[in-house]
Amino acid sequence: MRLDPRLTQILAKTLLWALTGFTLLILLFIIVDISVKGLPQVTPLFLFQNPQDLGRAGGIFSTIIASAYITGLAILIASPLGVGTAIYLTEYTREGWATRIIRFGAECLAGVPSIILGLFGFVLFVMKLGLGWSVLSGGLTLAIMVLPIIIRTSEEAIKSVPRDYRTACYSLGMSQWQTITRIVLPSALPGITTGIMLSVGRSLGETAVTLFTVGAALRTPTTLFDSGRTMAVHFYILAREGISMPNAYGTAAILMISILLINLTAYTLMQRLMKRYS
Amino acid sequence: MARGKFIERVLFFLALSSISSLALITFFIFLEGLPLILHTGLTDFIASSHWAPTKGHFGILAMIVSSILVTLGAIVLGVPLGLSCAIVLAEFSPERLKRILKPTLELLAGIPSVVYGFLGVIWLVPLIRDYLGGPGLSLLAGSLILGIMILPTVISISIDALTAVPDTYREGSIALGATQWQTVRRVILPAASSGIITAIILGMGRAIGETMATIMVAGNALKLPASILDPVRTLTSNIALELGYAAGRHREALFATGIVLFVIIMVLNFSATLLTRRK
Numbered sequence A: 001m002r003l004d005p006r007l008t009q010i011l012a013k014t015l016l017w018a019l020t021g022f023t024l025l026i027l028l029f030i031i032v033d034i035s036v037k038g039l040p041q042v043t044p045l046f047l048f049q050n051p052q053d054l055g056r057a058g059g060i061f062s063t064i065i066a067s068a069y070i071t072g073l074a075i076l077i078a079s080p081l082g083v084g085t086a087i088y089l090t091e092y093t094r095e096g097w098a099t100r101i102i103r104f105g106a107e108c109l110a111g112v113p114s115i116i117l118g119l120f121g122f123v124l125f126v127m128k129l130g131l132g133w134s135v136l137s138g139g140l141t142l143a144i145m146v147l148p149i150i151i152r153t154s155e156e157a158i159k160s161v162p163r164d165y166r167t168a169c170y171s172l173g174m175s176q177w178q179t180i181t182r183i184v185l186p187s188a189l190p191g192i193t194t195g196i197m198l199s200v201g202r203s204l205g206e207t208a209v210t211l212f213t214v215g216a217a218l219r220t221p222t223t224l225f226d227s228g229r230t231m232a233v234h235f236y237i238l239a240r241e242g243i244s245m246p247n248a249y250g251t252a253a254i255l256m257i258s259i260l261l262i263n264l265t266a267y268t269l270m271q272r273l274m275k276r277y278s
Numbered sequence B: 001m002a003r004g005k006f007i008e009r010v011l012f013f014l015a016l017s018s019i020s021s022l023a024l025i026t027f028f029i030f031l032e033g034l035p036l037i038l039h040t041g042l043t044d045f046i047a048s049s050h051w052a053p054t055k056g057h058f059g060i061l062a063m064i065v066s067s068i069l070v071t072l073g074a075i076v077l078g079v080p081l082g083l084s085c086a087i088v089l090a091e092f093s094p095e096r097l098k099r100i101l102k103p104t105l106e107l108l109a110g111i112p113s114v115v116y117g118f119l120g121v122i123w124l125v126p127l128i129r130d131y132l133g134g135p136g137l138s139l140l141a142g143s144l145i146l147g148i149m150i151l152p153t154v155i156s157i158s159i160d161a162l163t164a165v166p167d168t169y170r171e172g173s174i175a176l177g178a179t180q181w182q183t184v185r186r187v188i189l190p191a192a193s194s195g196i197i198t199a200i201i202l203g204m205g206r207a208i209g210e211t212m213a214t215i216m217v218a219g220n221a222l223k224l225p226a227s228i229l230d231p232v233r234t235l236t237s238n239i240a241l242e243l244g245y246a247a248g249r250h251r252e253a254l255f256a257t258g259i260v261l262f263v264i265i266m267v268l269n270f271s272a273t274l275l276t277r278r279k
Helices: A005-041 A042-046 A061-091 A097-111 A114-128 A134-161 A163-171 A175-207 A208-213 A233-240 A245-277 B002-015 B017-040 B042-046 B061-092 B097-110 B113-132 B140-150 B151-163 B167-175 B180-192 B193-209 B210-215 B235-242 B248-278
Strands: none
Touching: A005 A245, A005 B061, A005 B097, A005 B113, A005 B180, A042 A061, A042 A245, A061 A097, A061 A134, A061 A175, A061 A233, A061 B002, A061 B017, A097 B002, A097 B017, A097 B097, A097 B193, A097 B248, A114 A134, A114 A208, A114 B017, A114 B193, A114 B235, A114 B248, A134 A175, A134 A208, A134 A245, A134 B017, A163 A175, A175 A233, A175 A245, A175 B002, A175 B113, A208 A233, A208 B167, A208 B235, A233 A245, A233 B113, A233 B210, A245 B097, A245 B113, B002 B017, B017 B042, B017 B248, B061 B097, B061 B140, B061 B151, B061 B180, B061 B193, B061 B235, B061 B248, B097 B151, B113 B140, B113 B210, B140 B151, B140 B193, B151 B193, B167 B180, B180 B193, B193 B235, B193 B248, B210 B235, B235 B248
8 A cells, every 4th residue: 555645744744843842852851850850959058068978968169169170171271272273274284184184083082982081081190190180180181072072163163264354364465374363263263162162061061081080089179189079970979879869959950051051152152153154 | 484384383283182192092091901801812801791800700791792782772762863853954844943943952962971871860760660670770771861862963963964965856856746755765865874874873982982871770780681671781881880999900901891992982983984985
C-alpha cells in the first residue's frame, strides 16, 4: 500500500515537530527543575558565607572565588594565544600546509575529552612541574581546553570584517599591523568577546579537569599555588555523597543560570556582529 | 618591514600553541601509560575483564565494551532526536521562529555535565528502577543521559550540513512536483549525508569521552553487562573514580586506560575530518 504523498508529508512533519518540541521540553524541564528547587536556597548568606561542616551548612563563597580565580586565569592565558592564532590564520597566511596543521591541531584539541585533559594536567602540572593541586595547574589546563573555542570564534569574527576596510587602510598608507590593531580587531571585538564568554561558561561548568588539577579542598585560594574547590566540583561532591540536597540544588542553580546567561549574551553579541557585516 | 616580519614570527609562534598542546598531551599520556601496557601486554590489557589493581590484574575489556554500548545507546536516542530538530530548523521552520529556536536549543550545550548527571540520578534512575527493574543506575540510564548531552553537537553540525545544500536542489525537486517532505527525504538528506555522518561521529566522540554524568548514572560495576538494566563502568568513569588514590602500577593503568580512550577519540575525530575534507 502506498500512502498519498501529501498525507505522508503531514505525518512526517507532525513527527519531526513533535520530536523538536520534546527536545525543547527536556531543556525546559532541566532549567525549571533546577531553578525552582535551587533558587529558594540562594540568599545573600548562601552567596557570601563559606561552606561549613563539609557543605551541610553555610554557603558557597569560597567555591565562587575558586571558580572565578581559575576561570580568569585560564582566559588570561588562552585569549592572547587564541586571538593571535586567529590573526595569523586569517591575515598572514594563505591556505597551505601551515594553516592545515594549525587547524588540525585546534580541531583535534576541541575533541579531546575533559578526562584526558584532567589526566594530562595532573601528570604535567601537578606532578612533574611540582605545581601541586593549585589554581595555576587548573588555569593552565583549562586554558588548553578553551583554546579551540577562542580560535574558532575569533577567526569567524575576523573573517566577517569586510575586505574593503583593509583596502581602505592600505590606501591611506597604514601598515598591516596598524590595520589589524586599529581597524580589524576593534571591528571584530564583539565576536572575539563571544569566544571569550563561551570559554568562561565552559570553564565554570568543567568538573573532571578541575577535580584533578585544583583538588577538592574547601578553602579560599589566595595565591596561584593554593588548592581549592570550584563550584562545579562542590556541587558534584554535595550531590554524589548526598551531603546536602538543598545546598546541591542551590549551587547548581547559581552555576547553571550564570552559564546560561553568559552563553545567551555571547550568542546575541555574535548575531549582532554577523548582521552588521552581512 | 623588519618589524612586520617580527610580528609575523610572533603570531606564527602563538598559532603553534594548539598543535603543540596536542603533542604534549599525547606525549604525557603515552609516557605515563605505555609502561603498563608493555608490562601487562596489550592483549591481556584490552582483552581481559579482570580488573583488580591491588592484585596486579589490569584488564579493561568490560570497560571498553561498556563505553561502546553506552555510546551506541546514546546515538540511538540522540541522533533521531537531534536530526529531527535540525531538519525542522533548517527546512520547515519559519525564519522568525528559527531565530528563537536555534539559540534556545544551543543552551543545552551550556548546561554542565554534572547537572545532567544529577538530574539523571534524581529523575531517571528511580523511574528505571521502579518500572523496568534492576538497580536503576544502569547502561540504559547512561545512554539516555548521554543521548541528551550529544544533542547540541548533532543538531548544530547537521543544521550546517543541511543549509549547505544549494537552494537550486530544493527548487528543482519542488518544480518536479515533489512535496516538501519528499524533497527533504530524497534530495536534501542524501546531499547532506556526509555532513550528517560527521555529526554522528562527533556525537559519538562526545558520548564516549563524557565522564561526570556517566559516573553519576551508570552504576560503575566492574563486569560485562548482560542487559541494558545492568550497571556498567566506562573507560572514563574508571579513570575518574580511581585517579584520586591510585599509585604506582595502578596509576599507570589508569593512564593506559586513557591511551585507549584517546586512541578511540582520535580515530573518530580523524574520520570526521576526512569526511568533511572530501566534500
